Amino acid sequence: MEKVIYRIKRFDGTKEWYQEYEFPYEKGKTILWGLIKIKEEIDPSLCFTSACRSAICGSCGVRVNGNAVLACKTSLDKMLETYKTNKLILEPLNNFKVIRDLVVDWEQKFERMKEVKPWLIPSKNSDKTKGFKQSEKQFNMIANPTDCILCGCCISECGQLSINREGFLEPFIFSKSYRFTVESRDEAPGEHLEPALENGLWKCIRCMQCVTKCPKGVRPAEHINGLRKESMKMGHRDNKGARHAYAFHDDIQKTGRLNEMTLPIKTEGLVSTMGRIPFALRLLKKGKIKPFNMPKPVNGIEQVRTIYRLAQNQKEER
C-alpha cells in the first residue's frame, strides 16, 4: 500500500462537509500520527485535540469508520487491515456537540458529572493525620472505574444516549458514581448514587458499547449493575427498575420461567398497565399471550431453587 486516505468530517461552526486527505503510508503508525501529518504538512486548518500521545490524557477520542477509538492508541495498520481498505472515515465523537471538525464540547458533560459528586466525602470525625487506609479488597472495588481517562468513547457509542440524551447520564458518569458509592473511605454513598438513580440508572439497555469501546478496559455497564444493587440495598426499591428486577427474581424462583401476564403489573402497577390494554388485546387476538395459562414449574425447578439458596447463603456469608 502506498497511500492512505482519511475522509474527515469537517465543521466550521455553520456548515459540515467531508474532505479527503491523501498521504504516504508508513508502517507501525497510529491514527493520530495521520492526523498530525495532515495538520503539519497538508492543511493547518484541520482541528482535533490531542496532548499526551500515550493514552493517558483522553483528549484524542474520534470515530473511525463509525466506531469510537483513542487515536493515539489505535494502530493505523490494524484499522486498514480490519476494514480491508486504504481509506478511513474520521468523524467527531457521537452524542457530543461539535465545536469544530473533530473537536467536541465537554462543558455540558462535566457539568453533569458534578451531579454525582465525583470526589471523596470523608467522615467529619476521621483523623486526617493518620491517613485513610484501605484493604486490598476495598481497593479492588474501585480499581476499574478509577482507570477512566475521560476520553468520551463510551459516550459516543452508547445506544441509550443516542435516543435519550437528556434522561440518561453518560456511561462514564455512572462509573464515577459507582467509584465513590462503593468507596470504603466515603461517608455519604447516597450523595453519589441518588443523582444516578434519578438520571436513568435503570434505563441502560445493555448494548455493552461502553464496555467494548472503552480503550482503558473500564466497564461502565458493570458499574451500572453495581449501582442498581447498591440502590436496592439502600432501600430504593419502589421504582420501575427495581420492581422489574424483583418480578424476574420471584417468577424464576417460583416456576423457572417468566409470567408475561403479571410482569407489567408487578413492574408498572395496575393503573399504568391499564393503558396497555389495547396492545394486550391485539396480542391476545394473535395468540401471543394466553391469560389463563399460568406458567407451570419447569422440569428441574428444584435445581433452580437450589441455585437461589446457594446465592442467598453466599450473600449472607459476605
Ligand code: FES
Ligand atoms: Fe492523550 Fe491520546 S493524546 S490519550
